[in-house]
Amino acid sequence: INLLKELTKEIGNVFFSPFSISSALAMGFIGSSHETAKEMTSVLGYEAAKVESGDVKTSFHHLFSEINKTSNLCTLNVANVVFGDCNLSVQEDFKKSLRDFFHALFVDVDFMNDSAAAVKKANDWIKTKTENKISHLLDSLDSDTKLVILNAVYFRGFWLHAFKEKSTFLQHFYNKGLDDEPKLVEMMHLKEKFFYANDNSFKALKLPYKGENLAMLLLLPNSRDGVDDLEHQITIEFLRHVKENMCQTEVEVALPKLHLEYSKSLKNALKNLGLRRAFEAGAHFDQMCDKENLYVSDVIHKAVLEVNEEGTEAAASTAVMMNKYSRTHCAEFIIDHPFVFLIYNCKNDLILFMGKVVEL
Numbered sequence: 001i002n003l004l005k006e007l008t009k010e011i012g013n014v015f016f017s018p019f020s021i022s023s024a025l026a027m028g029f030i031g032s033s034h035e036t037a038k039e040m041t042s043v044l045g046y047e048a049a050k051v052e053s054g055d056v057k058t059s060f061h062h063l064f065s066e067i068n069k070t071s072n073l074c075t076l077n078v079a080n081v082v083f084g085d086c087n088l089s090v091q092e093d094f095k096k097s098l099r100d101f102f103h104a105l106f107v108d109v110d111f112m113n114d115s116a117a118a119v120k121k122a123n124d125w126i127k128t129k130t131e132n133k134i135s136h137l138l139d140s141l142d143s144d145t146k147l148v149i150l151n152a153v154y155f156r157g158f159w160l161h162a163f164k165e166k167s168t169f170l171q172h173f174y175n176k177g178l179d180d181e182p183k184l185v186e187m188m189h190l191k192e193k194f195f196y197a198n199d200n201s202f203k204a205l206k207l208p209y210k211g212e213n214l215a216m217l218l219l220l221p222n223s224r225d226g227v228d229d230l231e232h233q234i235t236i237e238f239l240r241h242v243k244e245n246m247c248q249t250e251v252e253v254a255l256p257k258l259h260l261e262y263s264k265s266l267k268n269a270l271k272n273l274g275l276r277r278a279f280e281a282g283a284h285f286d287q288m289c290d291k292e293n294l295y296v297s298d299v300i301h302k303a304v305l306e307v308n309e310e311g312t313e314a315a316a317s318t319a320v321m322m323n324k325y326s327r328t329h330c331a332e333f334i335i336d337h338p339f340v341f342l343i344y345n346c347k348n349d350l351i352l353f354m355g356k357v358v359e360l
Contacts, residue, residue, distance in 0.1 A: 005234075040275060074156070082107070094287060133304045196333065208346075210311075267279060
């Protein structure tokens with residue numbers, strides 16, 4: 001959630017997977033020590049959640065064991081791999097932890113003499129694991145590269161209550177929340193009972209997927225230009241209160257069809273959040289490799305989202321005074337201006353994907 005606020009300082013749509021990013025960084029964390037580990041503990045939220053360093057591996061092991069599910073109702077796959085230079089002396093304990101706790105492969109490549117082949121291998125891996133949704137993540141790698149940690153998350157879910165194609169028609173979406181910038185977009189419509197809440201400044205709607213306890217939570221400001229104010233309110237506590245104060249009611253929903261692609265270096269955002277030592281020469285990753293002065297050169301993230309009448313396909317984290325909605329007539333949730341959304345596991349509140357849409 002802090003990362004969302006950091007990324008949205010720039011103008012435009014944002015879409016990313018907090019789970020993917022935290023998984024990749026967690027694999028780096030188990031190889032860190034001293035001040036580097038201390039910073040990562042703080043920025044990755046382990047300190048706030050009171051998760052001991054030794055419990056990080058077992059926590060992710062439990063998540064990965066639970067999360068990989070494929071059925072005719074839902075597909076949710078998470079995959080990890082670490083590409084290491086063939087001349088790098090990586091500690092066997094680190095490789096074992098990757099394998100046992102993160103279900104991650106360790107692959108030897110030759111960054112120094114054939115970085116192009118290493119890039120192709122990495123991109124091919126990402127392409128396969130995201131069902132071709134992300135075909136290109138890395139452009140090139142420096143010959144000084146020693147290690148590349150990759151995580152991929154792929155999700156395809158079908159709405160529990162599907163939108164009908166015949167109920168999709170062109171409707172205005174007010175880009176950037178401006179009255180003078182409406183754009184005609186394909187808007188899907190559905191009238192159904194959903195969990196819903198209405199606050200003075202925003203509305204919330206939960207759209208469930210078939211199968212594995214997954215749902216999309218939509219947060220829509222009441223004013224067209226209110227998405228920035230809404231976003232500033234969002235914390236874990238805020239989301240908890242929103243979910244607790246929702247109740248089932250009949251809602252008239254209008255949701256635009258979405259296709260989002262987002263690619264970003266997260267280096268500056270993570271440094272602004274306090275993760276600095278890891279990016280500097282002299283970083284401590286001696287639990288990974290004690291004979292090399294390793295440091296993180298960049299963290300690159302790419303995410304793709306498609307939302308249509310059938311469901312969602314995606315590849316790639318405040319106390320609110322609110323009243324339960326109990327009016328008898330049909331509520332409206334018309335998404336015709338900028339909004340925030342997340343896809344999460346209703347069982348454990350794990351946020352898989354998160355985004356802010358300001359223009360279509």
